[in-house]
Amino acid sequence: MGHLPKLIEDLGLILIVAAITTLLFRRIKQPLVLGYIIAGLLVGPHLSLTPTVIDTENVETLAEIGVIFLLFSLGLEFSFKKLMRVGGSASITAFVEILFITITGYFLGYFMGWSTMDSLFLGGMLASSSTTIIIKAFDELGVKTKMYARIVFGVLVVEDIVVILLMVLLSTVAVTKQFEGTEMVFTVLKLLFFLALWFIAGIFLLPTLLRKAKPLLDEETLLVLSIGLCLGMVILATQVGFSAELGAFIMGSILAETTAAEKVEHILTPVKNLFGAIFFVSVGMLIDPAAMVEYRWPILFVTLLTLFGKFFSTTLGALLSGQPLKQAVEVGMSMAQIGEFAFIVAALGLSLGVTSDFIFPVAVGASAITTFTTPYMIKYSDHMYYFLARILPQKWILALNNYSTGTQNIQAESTWKKLTKSYLNIGLTNGIMLLALLLVSVNFLLPFLNRHLENDMLSSIAALVISLGIAAPFLWALMTKQPNKMDIKELWLDPEYSRGPLLVLQLLRMALGILIITIWVDRLFTTSLAILIAVPIIVFILFLFSRRIQAFYQRLELRFINNLNARETAEAEALRSSENILTKHFSPQSDLSPWDAHLVDLEVNPQAQYVGHTLLELAWRENYGINIAYIKRGDKLIYAPGKNNKLLPYDRVGIIATDAQMQAFKPIFDALEEVDTAEHNVEDIGLQKIVVDEHNRLKGHTVLSSGIRERTNGLIVGIQRNNERILNPTSTTTFEWGDIVWIVGEKKKIQKLNMA
Template sequence: MGHLPNLIIDLALILGAAAVSTIIFKWLKQPLVLGYIIAGFLVGPHFTLLPTVADSENIETFAEIGVIFLLFSLGLEFSFKKLVRVGGAASITAFVEIVFITVAGYYVGTLMGWSTMDSLFLGGMLASSSTTIILRAFDESGVKTKKFASIVFGVLIVEDIVVILLMVLLSTLAVTRAFEGAEMLFTIFKLLFFLALWFLAGIFLLPTFLKKAKKLLSDETLLILSLALCLGMVVLATVVGFSAELGAFVMGSIIAETTSAEKVENVLKSVKDLFGAIFFTSVGMMIDPKAMVEYAEPILWVTLLTLFGKLFSTTIGALLSGQPLKQAVQVGMSMAQIGEFAFIVATLGLSLGVTSEFLFPVAVGASAVTTFTTPYLIKYSEPFYYFLVKLLPDKWVAKLNSYSSGTQSIQADTDWKLVLKSYATIVITNGIVLLSLVLLTLKFLLPFTEKNIADDTLRLMVNVFISLGLASPFLWAFMAKRPNKMAYKELWLNKKYNRGPLLVIEIGRIAIGLLLVSFWVYWLASTQIAIIVGVPVTIVIMFLFSKRIQQLYNRIEQRFITNLNEREVAGAGHGALDAGVRQAREDMESSLGPWDAHIVEMEVNPQAAYIGRALAELSWREAFGINIVYIKRGEKLIHVPGGTNKLLPYDQVGVIGTDEQLKMFKPVFDAVESLGPANVEVSDIVLQKVLVDEHTKLKGLNIRNSGLREKTNGVVIGIERNGKRILNPESGTVLEWNDIIWLVGERKKIQQLGKE
């Protein structure tokens, strides 16, 4: 018998245990993550009744790959545009909750006598909630159409990106052990700079490449390419000084903006599921029951902090963002659990060797408890709100609702706001590109020219020509590109109040641009003469070729914008329609706050009883107080449908109303027309023939009036008459003696014909 490596034996063991656990937990309707963790415990070193994994180091390597693929997949589902569309309410809620629970987690850890790093990582573990558990609980509770659910989804999106950033900061702290404010600010600036740079470069290059290589990309090649891009960004992130997880997440979010995103998700799903299962199973292998018993008290405190701390902080955050008290309470009670990121953060701490092993049993214990409490908290959030209203003074409730109405008032963007936002976009994006070109020049161009060009003057000219030549489009945009044209024009025409500040802004950014050019030339030459000569020459060249430079920049900008929006406009109309409807729905959502209403999209069931009836006849607005604002039918959009419009199967209907109105309306919208006994099996639907004779009493009747459809719950598909066959006869066809009717219907009902 040949030798079998331990790795293969270990994989067979953990995947077998994971397979059994997933089946059991699926049957119990519990999160599969907990099933994987229990499976890992059963094959781990702390449970001796079953075979144990022999080579844990190889499994840990697979687990690290699993984390990378999990975060890559999370990036594919994320997209930076989602973060932009989340809105202020979800963002404020998320930041209040994350800051509170992270700080509270740190202090609870220190109060329990834990080390500084253990306490910091505890705060990071508590910072995110579980998207999987919340989605499952929402489905079971039937609250996905309620307004607070959309806020919860937005908070989860913000949490994902903030927790990724927290992981980077925690890993930096763990390595440097530097807790100074200046060091932390530099780390945050460095992180944001590289995030923005990778996003700008990725969106400019990757969609164009994928579009041109589309015909060459089969599922196999796309899988290999996407994994190569993921791992390539992982390597780049670690070289720059960040975590591998950040690199995987960033590459996923870049691919998410391309038209290949869905396909990449599909081809990657099996790989992600495999390595994800190995990761969560490896987490379970680290569970020590003795440690859980020993640390039962910390598990209790962390669980209580998660339940009440998250409930309190999320509710406060939602109130500060302008949500009514009822929605704030519902949001708070939905978020009170530990997410899957807790295990990833705990793994990060262990892999860096800066945290204690007891963090795992604490995380698993608290996660298990909060997983089971979440559905009940969501279910009883509304009754708890009514209990709270009775408990609080009426003045407090009135002030909270008044604050909510005031913060959600609708205000139009002023011209100054639009112009300043446009200026900020121009300066920040082009500034990031220029700074990256400076770094590339110092890191690669200068060493290359010093090695290969001996003449100092020639080397200086080559350095200046190449580096400033590449930077010229972005220097022009930084110093001369006009902001939002219409708003800028409106402000400029008002000479008395606006021209002065606008001139100050223009002069200021030109001065900063010239200062940047001066430093650039100095870095290249390190002499004052070079600055005196080089800066004016650079300015003159940019002025002489300004039109060409501007045209080049416009082409670069147009490609970036096209790539950024490519996914939304894909599909030759259908994708554009979906994107347009989604954007319009989001715009309406952001404006409906003051009226305590929101918009949901519902799909017409093909068996709905109201299909084909005019909206005026249905009288839904009068009966339920809701409004239908659009009907999306394939690639057509009916905007603000009138009373004569009818609903057809699979129409996507946009409905506006309050939570209570939508709750009353949804059962009516989802109701289906009875199509006969529910216990009819497919095998009972048969094709049979019936003879027109004195027993069936069908002679002289046409098909419409014969009652065959009603009597057999079927349809006539053909008639044999005098040796001829009539396929799909018209409903007015009159039946004659000895006609043979071919029917598709219920076996028992067809057999009853002629016996009545």
């Protein structure tokens, strides 16, 4: 009999117990994450009543793979442009909440006597809320369509990316054991540089690769390619000095900008679910029930800080971002729980060996309590608002409302600000590429040439020519590329502005470019004479071939922009194929926040009562005050549908309404047609024949008057009379003695026809 590795036995135990616990938790309508953690507790070393996992080292390796796939999947849902669309309200709210809860979490750990590292990681654990729990609670309470839910989802997006950055900073602090400001600033700048570099390079290369390989990519090869890219970026990130989780997240966010993002996310889901389940089970294996009892007071304190601290800080952030008091309170009440990232942050601290073992029991205990309280916090958010409205001075409420109105009426940016932002984008993008090329030329290209060329001067010259040849388009853009020419012309001709700032800005760009060339030459050559000779020659060559360099750069830029906007372009092309060209006057992303009304996107249930009815017949606008902005049917988008348009199964409907209108209308939209709930089986329906005789008394009856359709739930498809066959007889066909009648219907009811 063959030997079975312990890892396979452990995996079987883990997955069987996890399946049982998650079925139970789904039955009681609780988050599956808690079910996985309970499964880990059952198979862990701290509970002797149940079988225990033996090969814990290999299980931990699988758990690390689970974290990588969880972060990769999160990146696929993220996309950098999604963060840009979140808007100022969600960003301000998130940063205020994260800053407050992280600092207070650190000081809570400090006052409880924890070490500095334990306190730091506690602050990081509290920085994010649970997307899974919030979405589940919103669905069950029917508030997903309310206006404040949009801000909550935006805050969750910002939280996710900030926690990723926090994990990198915590890893750096844990390894270096240094807290100096300069070290932290250097780490942040290094992180931002590599984030931008990976994003620019990834967007330039990956969409093109996927587009050219599309005819060869089926689900299997796409899955293998995606996981290979993910693990490749994980290796690269760890080589540079960052965490594996960051690499997985970055690759996911790059793929999120491609047209294959949804397909990759779909085929990756089973892999992510499997390894994610193993990770959360491994979290449960680290829980010691005795430790949870021992640290019951820290669990209580962390829970109270989460409930009240997150409510206060999120509400404050929402108010500062310009949200009305009622909406700010609703946002604050929704965010008061610990997310799944708490377990990942806690696992990071343990894997680095810098945190104590009791971190996990505290995180799990507080997470479990806040999971159960979240639905009640959301449900009673209105009551909290009315309570605050009663106790707060009226002038405070009036001031808050005036502040909210004022922030929503801020005018668009001035031309000068837009121009400055354009110059900043040009400088940062091309500066990052030049810095990356400089590092490659000094650390890789020059050593390579020195090994293969005997003359060091020749090696330096070759490295300079090759590297600056590649960098020439980016140097040209940094020094001379102009943003929107109309904005420059407007400022140049406007007497209100002096032309001096524009000239100074251009001269600074030129000086910056020459400085970069000087540094480049200085790093490759040891003599100052080389700088005096090489820099003027390089600048002269750049201007001599500026037109060719400009044309090449524009091709690079066009390819990058096309790749960056590939998903939006594909969607736009699908919409252009629609019969209604008026879609250009309406964007589903329109922000209606200055009004109480907002846009809600809903899907038509196939069993909805109104399916097949025209909008005129439904009269929703007259009865409920809502407006239908669009109907999306596959790739077809019907903008501002007319009274004769019908709603069909799986249509996406854009509805403009206030929260109050949606609360009254949503039950109507969700109402389903009453159907017979008795169990039916396809096998009960079949093709059978009966003979017209004295038992069924069909002789002399027509097909219509016989009532066969009603009595059998069936259809007469043929009659055989002597040697004649009548296919699909009409309703006036009369039965005669000895006719053989073929019926498609319920077998038992057909058989009863002969039982007179």
